[in-house]
Amino acid sequence: MFKNKTKNIMRPLLLIFVLLPNLAFAYPIAHYMGFGTGYTWSETSFNDQLRTLGATEETPSYSDVTRADLPWQGFVGFRFHPNYGIEVGYRSYGSIEFDKTLTAIDTSTNKLAFGSVREAEVSTQGFYIEHVFSYAALQSLILQARAGVLIGSATYTDIETLTTVDDNDNQIEGTPQPSTSSDGFVKAQFALSALYKASDVWFWRLQVNQIDIDHRDEKESFSHWFTSLSVEYQLQE
Structure with missing residues (x-):
């Protein structure tokens, strides 16, 4: 299903990528490019509940969620009108890390049946194309609203260590098992965004983006808020 959806969207996107430079140079208002980084704040929801399987009761618990690396974005834009343009680029929401601990107790003996620790990292990134609507609030300040699509993936990197119990109640820690999976979307x-004109060709851009990601296999969801500060260079007036 995702493959069909991606094909349906990629075809017009490829046409836009081919035609956009020709349109931009045929009707030039301004071409610009830029790069930015900032801060990602992530709100997480863990819905894996306590489970009872026969005489075994499994209890999950989670550590705090921390940032693993900085988010960033690079972009190229074309303004066809002082109030309208199109921008294409690549955006990374960075990555976050957390640990999930699963403890399984044999309720008949009240002893540990097994346990596991999953060290997880989640990263989200992709290519985007968006409409940009601009309003000059002041001579040096432009307010912008943006709407488009992000074609990307959420990558999950896990290292799980399993602890088992032998017949003598000795806990045996297994070898950490790494795994990586990716969900396209x-x-x-x-x-x-707010654009501040520092000179004739240089601009500062403050922008806020948001995206929601679900990891259904582990019953986890993430809401990322990316506040970025970018430097923007205008190529042609």
């Missing part, structure tokens, strides 16, 4: 992207 096509998601709508909305953003607000």
Whole structure:
């Protein structure tokens, strides 16, 4: 299903990528490019509940969620009108880390049946294309609203260590087992930004983006808020 959805969207996107430079140079208002980084704040929801399987009771618990690396974005834009343009680029929401501990107790003996510790890292990134609507609030300040799509993936990197119990009640820690999986997506992207004109060709851009990601296999969901500060260079007036 995802493959069909991606194909349906990629075809018009490829057409836009081919035609956009020709349109931009045929009707030039301004071309610009830029790069930015900032801070990602992530709100997480863990819905894996206590489970009872026969005489075994499994209890999950989670550590605090921390940032693993900085988010960033690089972009190229074309303004066809002082109030409208199109921007394409690559956006990374960075990555977050947390630990999930699963403790299984044999309720008939009230002893540990097994346990596991999962060290997880989640990263989200992709290519985007968006409409940019601009309003000159002041001579040096432009407010912008953005709407488009992000075609990307959420990558899950896990290292799980399993602890078992032998017949003599000795706990045996297994070898850490790494695994990586990735879920592709096509998601709508909305953003607000403020553009400050520092000179004739240089601009500062403050922008806020948000995206929701679900990891259904582990019953986890993540909401990322990316506040970025970018430097923007205008190529042509």
